[in-house]
Amino acid sequence: MDSPSLVIPHFVEETDAAGLQSRFEGQDEFAVGGGVATFDCDGDGLPEVYVTGGVNKAKFYRNKSSRGGPIKLEEQRSGLEVTNATGAYPIDIDGDGNVDLVVLRVGEIEVFRGLGQCKFERANAKWNIPATNLWHTAFSATWEKGQSMPTLAFGTYYDRTRSDFPWGTCTPGMLLRPDSTNMRYATPEPLAPGYCALSMLFSDWSRSGQASLRVANDREYYKGGQEQLWSVAPGEPAKQYTLDDGWKRLQVWGMGIASHDVDGDGYPEVFITSMADNKFQKLEGNPSRPTYIDQAYKRGITAHRPYVGGDIHPSTAWHAQFADVNNDGRFDLFVVKGNVSSMPDFAMLDPNNLLLQEPDGRFTEVGQQAGIASFKRGRGGMLVDLNGDGLLDMLVVNRQDKAQLWRNLGAGAGDKTVPIGHWIQLRLLQIGGNRDAIGAWVEVDLGDRVLREELTIGGGHASGKLGWMHFGLGALKNAKVRVQWPHGDWSEWHIVEADSFYIVNQENGLQQWRAP
């Protein structure tokens, strides 16, 4: 039963009307992946959309939406049109202010350099990206202290040359670090053992100022496979946290990662998607040791069975993301679901989840009431404000089916948007290679509590975004904001007006941004 205080946003599917026409298809090698990336490459403040297609061509859509109106996407040639793409993550690798794009593929990784105005060129050779014919399934990036280029981590699935025998053949991941020129990447460092990673995320879990690499793994339980956390210290090889370090072994079918300080204790919690019940991990006790306990049940986010449709089998969860879809000042949870193919032990009718956080910290499923309960085989996804109205819209990529798009109407109906709470959206800007300040922590003081978000690249399931950070403010007309810069200090508190866009510039402070 819904809580009386719960404000449920209404979504309307606008896939066809928006012009989104993409299908993620392919046989076994495309059972995983199916990502979507959103980023603003033309400076209008609205995110463009890049949808992977598996064996089909990946498509780039320029965002032509009118602010506050229906979503309009226009497919354009961008240089990003590749086949065999399974995932994509936007990132400004060379710090030139033009967003670049890492495309995960079955086969060679492709890294594209942004040229401005949504044109891209392949930059594998320029940046010395190794030519590996692997099945790439996970990505994350961090700027290690003192580096102007990011460190890139890639996860892989099983050995493509053993497609007849896909068991016990997970291939290692790799870490790409800048060489001494800080303009190219050095020889890859293996992340071994690999257990068929399906998601990776660099996150500063202990607030030490140094991000570690969390890896969600899908396979090889009989060879010691487990979820992993790698310490990545500058100048040192990556090193797995062990039992001695406080890391508790965990085996799930790891498929996606969402990380957020959900409970406001200053440290990120980690949601790991899997088959059947999903995990919501919270640091247990001493924050200097990576010892986590599961609180998924306590918070009502096991999300282990379909909530509508009558299928009693366990769910299969992929992309996950915390974000505030009803602008009430609490982070909600979005989970994309879908059977691997037709596994009989798991639900075939497996709707995506939208779980709203309530004041007591528990979550309530509203997917059906919100209108997003799709029964397609979901994989990647994204909550992102596509039409600049402060309400997060929803993208989902489906295996062997069309991708879908829903517009968030807030309290509205039909195609009319009615706001349901105030919001702000922020972008960070700093000098140096890490222009977007990846690794920064943003705090938004709502008076009775502080919202806290780490700016990261990676995680989810094969899906990434670069752009506005969105915070719901509930009924507040203004709030205070501050930023802890990567490897640096906190900014001063800034007062921000609700329903506005701001750029927080490390040098110049807070600047309101207005749409051109």
Add this chain to the structure above:
Amino acid sequence: MKTRVTAFILAWLFPIFGNAWADVSPDANVVVRPTTAFSSGVVYDWFYLSFQLIQQTPGFSPPVAARALGYMGLTLYESVVPGMPGYQSLAGQLNDLSSLPWAQPNEPLHWPTVANASMATMTRMMFSNASAENKARIDLLERSLPLKYPQDFDPNTVTADITNRSETFGKLMAMAIMTWARTDGGHEAWGPIRRSQENYVPPSGPGKWSATPPAFAVPLLPYWGRNRPFVLSSGSDCPAPPPPSYSEEVNSDFYKNGIEVYRISNAATQEQRQFALYWADDAGKTPTPAGHWAYLTNDLLRSQKANLGTAAITFARLNMAMSDSFIAAWNTKYSLNVIRPVTYVQLVIDSNWVPTLIPTPPFPDYPSGHSVQSSAASEVLGSSFGANTPFVDNTHNDRGWGPRTFKNFKVAADEAAISRLYAGIHYRFASDGGKPQGQCVAQKVMALQFKAK
């Protein structure tokens, strides 16, 4: 309310963990009961269904059926062993199995739910080519067991959180073991592997096996002996003693064995004929030989009111031993390629003779697979229940041949072994030679360290 713990359970609990498992879970406020506090009802029903599935699912020849039972027995044990203080996972002791999913120590599990989920999942995967009707039976059984055994699934003592977590752990365990199982060389032997081996050409020469009448079928699973066993280091780890040298001389051992088959099968007594049929355990009509032994074990566990832990250990040992027995037997069969009696007798003694009770199975003679597997099973069961434990065999009640009471396991194994001579399809030396091979397999399985040191 805390569960009343029997003296037997206490004997298991105290050595290492004291009575900690009867304590209250810190996060769920429920009494955590060990595996041994539950009945083996769930186990009984799942194996009972597996016997039907073996019988009714295409391709479940005796080696394939034994393999399926082996993985089911191991899955059952591994899924409930975290609830058995003093016992340990077999990961690290079985070939290429270095680890398996572990239960989080601070997250209580409900062992009947874990067992139900793991057995359901493993059964579905092992019998993925089962008929739609039988697949529905699997689903139905999974749903119905919590209702059938309310004393084990008391909703007042199990929270939704624990049920959910337990189901997930069971499925995870089954899928982890299945992932490993797929790498043993015998995966999907009911179809794809069998077809891929149909171009096997057996070696020819005097005394070598060739296809046998009446069907002259292609050899069954000629590479099964190369599969990765559970416990044996390889299929040749437990060799059978050498058979007599091939000879057509009337004074040779081989000839004497050949003519014995001819004479005994032609003049078999009614009792001998019954033995031959009773232990034939043909694929498609019965649960196969391994299923036969698992069947009588299932009944014995029930009659002794065994708990879930005891049933899990028993089936893990028995079924892995039987599966490895078939690998060992097949390894020897296709290494020596000994001619079948029907071929030998027709060549040397009576060109018109065929065994009348049972058609000769389509693979080499030596040793008798029945003998190897029955011998291994009786050794393991003797070790588990006591060598002189009498038991009732109900496997063939539906055919009007039971129940039969046996004095002990060895009597049954010896009868199964010699029945193949009565049937006219094996030499005596094949029945005798299979016994030490089966005993060797059993000894290696019984050397597994189930108890933690």
